[in-house]
Amino acid sequence: MSEHSNDEHPVDRRARIKAWLGQARFYAEEFYSARYRGAIARAQRDEDDLFMLMVFSELMGVPNPVAYYTLELQPLMLERFHDWHRRMGMEKSPLDDFRCC
Amino acid sequence: MSAIVILFLGLGGMALAYFLYSKFIAEKVFRLDSKFRTPAHEFEDGIDFVPTNRYVLWGHHFTSVAGAAPIVGPAIAVIWGWLPAFLWVVFGTIFFAGVHDTGALWASVRNRAKSVGALTGDVVGKRARSLFMVVIFLVLLMVNAVFGVVIAGLLMRFPSAVVPVWGAIAVALVIGQLIYRRIIGLALVSLIGVVALYGLIIIGPSMPLQMPDQVAGLPGNAIWILILFGYAAIASLLPVWVLLQPRDYINGLQLFIGLIILYGALVILNPAMVAPMINDNVPAGTPSIIPLLFVTIACGAISGFHGLVAGGTSSKQLDKETDARLVGYFGAVGEGMLALGAILAATAGFASLTDWSAMYDAFGKGGVNAFVEGGAYIISNGLGLPETTAATLLTVMAALFAGTTMDTGLRLQRYIFQEWGEIYQQQWMKKPAMATLLAVGSCLILAFGAGADGSGGLLIWPLFGTTNQLLAGLTLLVVTVMLVRLGRPMWFTLGPLLFLLVMTVLALLTQLRSFYEAGNYFLLVLDIVVLIASILVAMECAAALKRVRRESATKAEG
Secondary structure (H helix, E strand, O other), X not given: OOHHHHHOOHHHHHXXXXXXXXXXXXXXXXXXXXHHHHHHHHHHXXXXXXXXXXXXXXXXXXXXXXXXXXXXXXXXXXXXXXXXXXXXXXXOOOOOOOOOO | OEHHHHHHHHHHHHHHHHHOHHHHHHHHHOOOOOOOOOHHHHOOOOOOXXXXXXXXXXXXXXXXXXXXXXXXXXXXXXXXOHHHHHHHHHHHHHHHHHHHHHHHHHHHHOOOOOOHHHHHHHHXXXXXXXXXXXXXXXXHHXXXXXXXXXXXXXXXXXXXXXXXXXXXHHHHXXXXXXXXXXXXXXXXXXXXXXXXHHHHHHHHHHOOOOOOOEEOOEEHHHHHHHHHHXXXXXHHHOOOOXXXXXXXXXXXXXXXXXXXXXXXXXXXXXXXXXXXXXXXXXXXXXXXHHHHHHHHOOOOOOOOHHHHHHHHHHHHHEOOOOHHHHHHHHHHHHXXXXXXXXXXXXXXXXXXXXXXXXXXXXXXXXXXXXHHHHHHHHHHHHHXXXXXXXHHHHHHHHHHHHHHHHHHHHHHHHHHHHHHHHHOOOHHHHOHHHHHHHHHHHHHHHHHHOOOOOOHHHHOHHHHHHXXXXXXXXXXXXXXXXXXXXXXXXXXHHHHHHHHHHHHHHHHHHHHHHHHHHOOHHHHHHHHHHHHHHHHHHHHHHHHHHHHHHHHHHHHHO
């Protein structure tokens, strides 16, 4: 270490080291993320778009495309459905096209 | 002759070129303007267009372009002696690669950050654009096949590296999760990653895993190639943050550490150049140095692959136009430094000329194995590391680079197949899994096509270099046409372009003859395909330049 750094006030030195570490962290994080920022942001945007579509589709008069596919889930749900509608306080199935007991 | 002298001559030359020649190119030819509003600012969207710190961008540009290719090419080309390879790497970096990379960045930045392929369509014409797609596909196909063969060869020859090479993938997977789930900060993660990787390298020699010579009727080499492509196919389908991003990060750190270790050991040991300056006594069957030298060393002297990186991603992130000089030119210099290290390792890292000649007993031999063994000799004698540990270190470095290029290459090839599925209305081809299968299949055909044990890959190395140079030629054509339209000096890009075209066509003709004489009809056909592409490129060049000159002539009259 040079004499200069020995004379320096400890608070100054700490601040300088802190600034240097902050700079190093900035470079490391940029180096990690910059290359793939686009790909990851795009993936997130796609998910958000899908979510928006599901939330607002009925509102915009577009039939929810997911509803159609949930039909496939019916056999899997059937066993749990009876207990579910009882717990929800309904004696019979509330859905016209989903019969139960 | 001492290796340090060569090292400093090379580094000094490239440094001088960066300070003088690149300044001239940037100010007088491309006229980079720090006030020009770059696409990163104009279209800033937080996704693709993000103004990025120039040192960060340089780091990305450098680590994306510096892979296994600047190691393999020079390490094969020293068979003609170290001087020709040295001169081509130094002068190629200065007058070809640096100008090409800066030019590709400039051309893309001045055209709303379009990729070089799209630019070819706009600046040169639709036909040239289709040609560009075909050449890219050929480059990717060859690079995947070659690197599969290279890694398999390394894993057969250096079994101590098997555990660290595959362990590194596990390390990357863990790091990816740690960062993604924000469990600990990046500084600590980097430290853990590097320590874990080097820990694996140190324990590697004590647990070597040797693939048997024969497994189920197939050579061990072929088994490794199949495993590698299986891995690359899976890796290319994973989301980028799972494996690609953390592994690239670790690779980048490893590249810097590896270069420092290799150069440090060279300076401490100061070995003498063992290989002849110019090899008068080349093994039988070695092709003529002109034109083959200029396609054997592609990356490290000039490579079209850089244009893809420059145009596709770097140009969208350039903060100021003047940064193109650091990112493009100095990125190329960085790669030249790696190639220089490879040359020195493969020529000075041997105890005697007999050892060296035994390594280079035929054309295409030596290569990356010579780099690893020579480099290990230098590191173990210079820094006192055990030789197997040093060899493991360099094998891991080369294998990780090649592996990264492989799965990026497969991903890009998959996109091309998916695009073709879109164009030709083939629903099945648009599915990622099917497109990946097609990509892997075509690479395997190439790797096994020339030899049942998968040794065919290395035979196509010069063909890969040729195709890569063609790609560089197309990029230089785009830049030249733009310069002529602006009335700027064109010889600084047209000169390299003409040189490349002549050398690639000559190299293809030479190889055509040798494939025919060897009765290797598979490679013969491939050679003809590339030859047709290169003639088409040459004709496109002539037509485009003629048209542009006519345009400017009518403009002058009107």
